[in-house]
Amino acid sequence: MKGFAAMFRREVAIHRMVFPAAAIASLIPFAVPPLRGLAGVAASEARVATAFLISAAFVYGLIAYLGATTLPRAISERRIGFDFARPVSAQAIWAAAFASALALGIGAGLIAWLPTALAERTPFWPDALQDFWQLGLPWPAAAGAAAILLFGAAQALSIGARSRSPVLLADLAAGVLAAACAALAIVRVGFTPVPSTTKIVSDAIIAIAAAAALAAGPIALARGRTDIRTTHRTLSIATWGIGFLGLLAVHAWISWLYLGGPKDLTQVVSAKPAPTGSWTLVGGTARGIYTTFLYDAASRRSVRLPRWASTVSFSASGGEAAWVEGTFEGPAKVWCIRLDGARPEPKVCATSPALVRMATLDPSGRRLAITREDALTILATDTGGIVASARLSPRPGPTEDWSPDSGFFVGDVFRLYRRENVHQGVSRMQVFDLDLRSRRLEETGSIDDLHGFPILSADREGERVAVVEMETRRARLVEGRSGKTIAWLAAEGASRRQLAFLADGRLAMLERAGSLVLRVFSRNGEPIRTIALPDAEQVRVGGEFLPGRVVVGVGFLTDQDIYAVDADSGTTRLVARHLVPAAGSWRLFDPPNQSLAPGAPGTRLFLAADETLVELDPSTGTRSRLLGEREGAEDRGRAGGIRP
Amino acid sequence: MSDSNPSASPRPVRLESLTVRYGAATACRDVSLAVPRGAVYALLGRNGAGKSSLVRCLLGQQRPSSGRALLFGEDAWRTRRRAMERTGVVPEEPDAPAAMTARQLSDFSRRLYPRWDAAAVAERLRRFAVPEKTPFGRLSKGQKGEVMLALALGHSPELLVLDDPTLGLDVVARRALCEEVVGELADRGTTVFLTTHDLAAFEGLATRVGILKEGRLAVDEDLEALRARFRRIRYSNRLTETRTAFGNELDAFDAVRVQVRGWGIDAVVSNFDEAAFERFRAIDGVENAEASAMPLEEIFVAIAGEAPAKEGAAA
Numbered sequence: 001m002k003g004f005a006a007m008f009r010r011e012v013a014i015h016r017m018v019f020p021a022a023a024i025a026s027l028i029p030f031a032v033p034p035l036r037g038l039a040g041v042a043a044s045e046a047r048v049a050t051a052f053l054i055s056a057a058f059v060y061g062l063i064a065y066l067g068a069t070t071l072p073r074a075i076s077e078r079r080i081g082f083d084f085a086r087p088v089s090a091q092a093i094w095a096a097a098f099a100s101a102l103a104l105g106i107g108a109g110l111i112a113w114l115p116t117a118l119a120e121r122t123p124f125w126p127d128a129l130q131d132f133w134q135l136g137l138p139w140p141a142a143a144g145a146a147a148i149l150l151f152g153a154a155q156a157l158s159i160g161a162r163s164r165s166p167v168l169l170a171d172l173a174a175g176v177l178a179a180a181c182a183a184l185a186i187v188r189v190g191f192t193p194v195p196s197t198t199k200i201v202s203d204a205i206i207a208i209a210a211a212a213a214l215a216a217g218p219i220a221l222a223r224g225r226t227d228i229r230t231t232h233r234t235l236s237i238a239t240w241g242i243g244f245l246g247l248l249a250v251h252a253w254i255s256w257l258y259l260g261g262p263k264d265l266t267q268v269v270s271a272k273p274a275p276t277g278s279w280t281l282v283g284g285t286a287r288g289i290y291t292t293f294l295y296d297a298a299s300r301r302s303v304r305l306p307r308w309a310s311t312v313s314f315s316a317s318g319g320e321a322a323w324v325e326g327t328f329e330g331p332a333k334v335w336c337i338r339l340d341g342a343r344p345e346p347k348v349c350a351t352s353p354a355l356v357r358m359a360t361l362d363p364s365g366r367r368l369a370i371t372r373e374d375a376l377t378i379l380a381t382d383t384g385g386i387v388a389s390a391r392l393s394p395r396p397g398p399t400e401d402w403s404p405d406s407g408f409f410v411g412d413v414f415r416l417y418r419r420e421n422v423h424q425g426v427s428r429m430q431v432f433d434l435d436l437r438s439r440r441l442e443e444t445g446s447i448d449d450l451h452g453f454p455i456l457s458a459d460r461e462g463e464r465v466a467v468v469e470m471e472t473r474r475a476r477l478v479e480g481r482s483g484k485t486i487a488w489l490a491a492e493g494a495s496r497r498q499l500a501f502l503a504d505g506r507l508a509m510l511e512r513a514g515s516l517v518l519r520v521f522s523r524n525g526e527p528i529r530t531i532a533l534p535d536a537e538q539v540r541v542g543g544e545f546l547p548g549r550v551v552v553g554v555g556f557l558t559d560q561d562i563y564a565v566d567a568d569s570g571t572t573r574l575v576a577r578h579l580v581p582a583a584g585s586w587r588l589f590d591p592p593n594q595s596l597a598p599g600a601p602g603t604r605l606f607l608a609a610d611e612t613l614v615e616l617d618p619s620t621g622t623r624s625r626l627l628g629e630r631e632g633a634e635d636r637g638r639a640g641g642i643r644p
Numbered sequence: 645m646s647d648s649n650p651s652a653s654p655r656p657v658r659l660e661s662l663t664v665r666y667g668a669a670t671a672c673r674d675v676s677l678a679v680p681r682g683a684v685y686a687l688l689g690r691n692g693a694g695k696s697s698l699v700r701c702l703l704g705q706q707r708p709s710s711g712r713a714l715l716f717g718e719d720a721w722r723t724r725r726r727a728m729e730r731t732g733v734v735p736e737e738p739d740a741p742a743a744m745t746a747r748q749l750s751d752f753s754r755r756l757y758p759r760w761d762a763a764a765v766a767e768r769l770r771r772f773a774v775p776e777k778t779p780f781g782r783l784s785k786g787q788k789g790e791v792m793l794a795l796a797l798g799h800s801p802e803l804l805v806l807d808d809p810t811l812g813l814d815v816v817a818r819r820a821l822c823e824e825v826v827g828e829l830a831d832r833g834t835t836v837f838l839t840t841h842d843l844a845a846f847e848g849l850a851t852r853v854g855i856l857k858e859g860r861l862a863v864d865e866d867l868e869a870l871r872a873r874f875r876r877i878r879y880s881n882r883l884t885e886t887r888t889a890f891g892n893e894l895d896a897f898d899a900v901r902v903q904v905r906g907w908g909i910d911a912v913v914s915n916f917d918e919a920a921f922e923r924f925r926a927i928d929g930v931e932n933a934e935a936s937a938m939p940l941e942e943i944f945v946a947i948a949g950e951a952p953a954k955e956g957a958a959a
Contacts (some may be wrong), residue, residue: 009755
């Protein structure tokens with residue numbers, strides 16, 4: 001310690017002239033406001049900004065300069081022998097050089113800042129700069145890390161340049177590789193919508209770089225001493241060794257994050273139950289990564305879906321599923337899985353060089369329909385062979401208002417609903433039937449005069465389709481094959497409208513137009529009953545937990561009161577609070593006919609306000625937590641069920 | 645890491661098969677030597693013989709490629725910091741920070757050595773007439789050397805390592821430096837390990853000499869013994885027509901250099917003894933034979949200057 005103290009004092013004494021230089025520079029901000037080009041800027045702001053720049057220049061300029069000169073020059077000129085001929089450790093020599101650079105830089109920076117700070121009564125860290133700070137590190141930690149990295153980088157570059165060693169080429173290669181590894185780590189977590197994980201990784205990379213700079217310098221000096229080439233070689237080995245080990249640890253940690261299962265879910269934010277059976281698509285945060293699983297609530301088995309999985313489709317039995325993996329631009333893979341096996345393993349059913357807009361299983365799970373921009377293809381899921389395929393003509397008009405294709409199987413026919421591009425805000429939806437036996441594609445009709453994005457719901461037979469326009473909220477019932485309007489269910493004017501077919505073919509429409517009501521329509525779209533519900537901002541129609549009895553969520557987007565509504569008698573009953581029905585949460589991308597069967601397990605699944613997945617029996621009000629932070633724990637909190 | 649002879653107190657300096665390589669080039673090869681306490685060891689060698697590399701290894705500033713250097717019985721590389729508490733160093737190039745004055749350097753050193761004698765340092769600097777308040781970088785070469793010596797002696801070291809300390813010094817500065825070392829030796833019996841080109845300056849001080857030749861230690865013995873076995877022998881041969889041809893009459897002396905002059909033969913021998921010389925004089929034909937002692941510088945030149953070779957035609 002006495003060696004460090006003596007060396008530190010010596011270095012500060014040698015460079016003490018920076019303090020009067022900073023004192024002189026501190027007067028510059030007071031001369032700035034009258035300068036040309038600063039008209040319109042308040043004198044006070046100009047002074048503070050100038051003083052801050054001068055102060056930062058002193059701090060980081062000195063740290064960089066001293067990092068590049070103090071030790072590297074002494075080593076290359078062998079003057080470091082003077083220090084090594086004294087009873088001082090290499091670590092103390094390095095630490096003193098670093099600490100003195102820090103002290104000189106910070107001291108000079110403060111001196112340069114002080115007059116302006118006193119005159120303007122400004123704190124040492126202008127508030128405005130805090131807003132620009134994006135990393136999330138506390139600013140002293142960030143400034144400290146920057147100082148360490150700057151000193152280390154300046155020292156390493158200077159030693160490398162002075163040694164004129166071929167190791168410099170290896171350094172360049174290692175630097176590029178390390179930057180790529182760091183960028184890859186950010187990318188691996190960067191696309192997850194969980195900023196805290198990205199922040200942890202970015203902070204860890206900064207910490208690794210700082211640790212490498214802090215550790216490699218003393219190690220290199222201790223091993224190289226008066227030999228610049230040995231110092232350089234050791235510095236490289238230590239820096240990249242520590243750096244790559246750290247990055248390896250980061251990547252290992254990220255890989256571990258991606259190995260999380262449903263039991264690791266701390267937040268469940270979406271759930272889509274299969275039409276029947278106990279499998280559910282669950283999305284949420286597990287180990288800090290947004291992840292989707294196929295989860296079997298009965299057996300607790302699970303299948304992790306890839307990061308870019310979308311348009312998940314179940315068979316009618318819930319025993320098969322398919323999804324598309326790929327980015328918006330393509331390429332894409334279509335995965336299929338049999339969920340009733342002992343160890344469900346997904347397999348690739350199809351690959352596509354371009355975006356797959358839709359993937360829909362038939363009720364048996366044996367056939368899969370996929371659409372690209374220019375083609376509709378039906379595949380056999382067990383072999384991957386093409387059952388039928390047809391080219392689709394280009395869509396007219398501009399392409400900016402993208403919407404997914406939609407469709408479903410009706411026996412041996414696949415019925416495709418394909419929206420033509422918008423023309424002055426109005427579009428039409430073409431209806432095609434692809435006959436799997438004749439392999440002929442026929443345009444059978446269209447749904448015309450659509451204003452904005454349409455959401456489709458179909459009955460189980462595919463004979464009738466309910467359409468709600470997102471823009472106008474107009475609702476109509478159309479023939480599934482021709483698209484011809486059977487009945488208008490509602491004109492525009494409501495703020496919310498959601499439609500769902502009941503198992504017996506009736507329609508339930510949740511509508512908020514002044515007040516919130518559930519309207520029940522006959523198969524032909526004739527009004528049968530209107531059931532009043534408490535008004536709320538957000539609503540959701542859930543499944544039929546018993547034939548003719550529907551759960552409805554009323555409240556906010558993620559926190560609703562759950563009502564059991566009897567479509568036959570018109571009675572309503574509050575059964576739970578702080579829940580949202582899981583059914584219907586993927587309505588936008590669901591196959592139109594994939595509503596839950598009455599009494600299916602999925603009708604009892606709810607997302608709780610505390611971001612857990614809850615099973616609730618609407619008949620009895622009993623509930624239990626399935627997934628989320630406290631998996632399997634009995635619900636004793638505010639999200640309690642309400643017994644009848 | 646202790647000295648290899650546990651019964652004796654560790655020698656201040658010991659090199660064991662020390663080899664230093666720089667890539668394909670070898671600076672020192674398999675050098676072994678030991679300097680007993682109180683000795684003055686002069687390591688001689690031509691430029692590039694490996695002296696500075698050897699000194700850096702000895703001071704723990706450079707890691708040997710193989711072998712090891714011991715200071716006070718401990719590996720100099722591993723225990724450099726501890727060894728430097730007992731060692732004073734005067735480097736070949738004065739390397740103190742240029743911005744610091746001699747007084748500041750003394751103050752700096754005071755914080756590092758518990759036994760620092762600032763008054764003695766100041767007194768030495770006064771004797772050397774070195775200005776205390778002039779930055780080191782502005783001092784003359786001689787003054788820098790004097791400051792370095794004053795700093796090296798400031799903590800009364802048990803071992804003083806001088807790496808060519810008189811290089812570039814004028815006669816006055818050289819003499820002052822040597823006198824200071826002599827005084828230190830007289831006062832404290834400090835062990836001295838020095839490398840030098842200035843053989844005359846240190847001939848009176850050295851008790852033992854090592855000569856590095858092309859990285860190898862060609863000589864390592866007491867100075868008196870070295871002097872005793874080296875002689876210059878001059879003679880002529882009346883049996884030969886030219887009086888300058890010679891045969892194997894010098895074999896008994898291990899001639900390291902034989903030169904033919906106009907008047908006869910001029911040989912430097914490394915294994916001289918009086919009895920053998922008397923037998924040499926009695927050889928038929930050898931005339932005017934005389935043997936003279938040699939100064940260290942001539943011995944050094946004979947050993948390190950050229951490869952031993954016989955010149956002229958054999959008789």
